[in-house]
Structures are given as C-alpha cells and as structure tokens.
Amino acid sequence: MSLDTILNQINGRARLIAVSKNVTQNEVISLYNQGLREFGENRVQELKRKSEILSNLDIKWHFIGRLQSNKINQLISLHPSLWQSCDSLEIALEVNKRLNYKLDTLLQINSAKEESKQGVDPSDAIEIYKDIQNRCENLNLIGVMSIGANSDDENEIKRSFEITKNIFDKLKPQGAVICSMGMSGDFNLAIECGSNMVRLGTILYR
Numbered sequence: 001m002s003l004d005t006i007l008n009q010i011n012g013r014a015r016l017i018a019v020s021k022n023v024t025q026n027e028v029i030s031l032y033n034q035g036l037r038e039f040g041e042n043r044v045q046e047l048k049r050k051s052e053i054l055s056n057l058d059i060k061w062h063f064i065g066r067l068q069s070n071k072i073n074q075l076i077s078l079h080p081s082l083w084q085s086c087d088s089l090e091i092a093l094e095v096n097k098r099l100n101y102k103l104d105t106l107l108q109i110n111s112a113k114e115e116s117k118q119g120v121d122p123s124d125a126i127e128i129y130k131d132i133q134n135r136c137e138n139l140n141l142i143g144v145m146s147i148g149a150n151s152d153d154e155n156e157i158k159r160s161f162e163i164t165k166n167i168f169d170k171l172k173p174q175g176a177v178i179c180s181m182g183m184s185g186d187f188n189l190a191i192e193c194g195s196n197m198v199r200l201g202t203i204l205y206r
Contacts, residue, residue, distance in 0.1 A: 001203055003036075006204070013191050014182070014187075014190075014191050014196050014197055015197045015198070016198055016200060017197060017199045018040070018201075019183075020040065021041055021065075023205055029057075032057055038059070039059055039061055041063060041065070043065055044065075044067070044068075044074050045071075045074075047061055047063060047080070048074060060081035061078070061081055062083075063075060065085055069094060072094055073098060083103055083105045083106070084145045085108045085145065086106065086132070087107075087108040088128075089128050089135075092135075095136075096135070096136035096137070100138075102138055102140045105132075105139045106144055107119075109125050109167060110122070111160040111161070111163040112149035114149065116150070119145075119147075126171060129141060129176075130174060133174060141175065141176070142177050145178075146160065146161070146181045147181070157186055158189060164181055165193050168194070178196060178197050180195065180197040180199065182195045182197075183200060184200050
C-alpha cells in the first residue's frame, strides 16, 4: 500500500509514527523524503544506531519497546522525542531518578490483558498514571499507549481499544493529550475507536 493511500485513510485524524524496526536507514530516508518526520524504534541499540547515522535529518525518534533497566542510561542519552512504552511505576521511578531533563512519556496499558504484552492493568492505570505524575518530576506524562488484542475477532480488538480510550478520556483532566493505539493490521479500527496516534511498520514497506 502506498504512503499516499495510507495517509488518505488516516485523513489527518491521527499522527503517523513510522516504525522502523527491521528496516535499514535507507528505508527510513525514503519515507523521510516522502514527508514523514516521526519514527519509532523498539530496541535502544537500534535507536542509537539509526539516530546517529541519520543525525543530519530532523527526525523525531520515539521509543516504543520494552525498556530494560540496563538500557535506561543509554536511552536517556539519546533524548527521544517520546517514550511511548512506560509499562510500570517501577520503571518510571528508575528512569526519573536518572533524568536531567523532562522526557515526554506515555503510560502503556495492557488493555487486552494478554500475558505476552507489557503494560499496566487497566483497572490500575489511572491510579498509576497519577502516581507517576506525583512522584516523577522529570517524566512529562502526556497520554497512554496500548496494543490491540491479538485476535481474529474484530469485536475483541475493538473492546481492547475502547478500554484504552475510556482511560484516556478519564485522564484528560490530568493533561493526557495522546492516545497511541493502532498498528498496521488494525489502525483504521483504532482511529474509529478514538486513537490520535498510530504506529505503522510493515504496511509502509510493502
């Protein structure tokens, strides 16, 4: 599917983050030359490598993967535009105490309640969000992120998105402005459910 087709489907309703894991810097450059400026990586080492190689380009890098404690210092040194995958209070506290600048952050919610997925339990999300805001002065929480249910049942996927959107709406008074959900296989459904940021990978490189 062409980038123009995808952008027409999104139609300005959501910010497009191009997930550049498993592709080369040349493919990033190709999308950059077509107008994309925000890219996401799920491994700190790969984020470091690509951001250094492409440092002459005005790319905003997002970190979207699970952050291991031994990679915290390296991620902080890279100054990502957005850390999308803060998946617990514990990791938030660890990152916060090592930061010397404000890092825009999303709380990851495991709205599908799948063991294979990271993120906080939906029933705890609002409390944890507020706790991070109160205890982590260097993390600027600006919204939530989730991954849709791994299912062939569209209703089940939709339910997982609706859970996240409901939490997002309740957190708006706390300053939440980003609801990041939707990937290559389900981004249209995610946008229908209220996502305003989608993370697309494979569909961009076909």
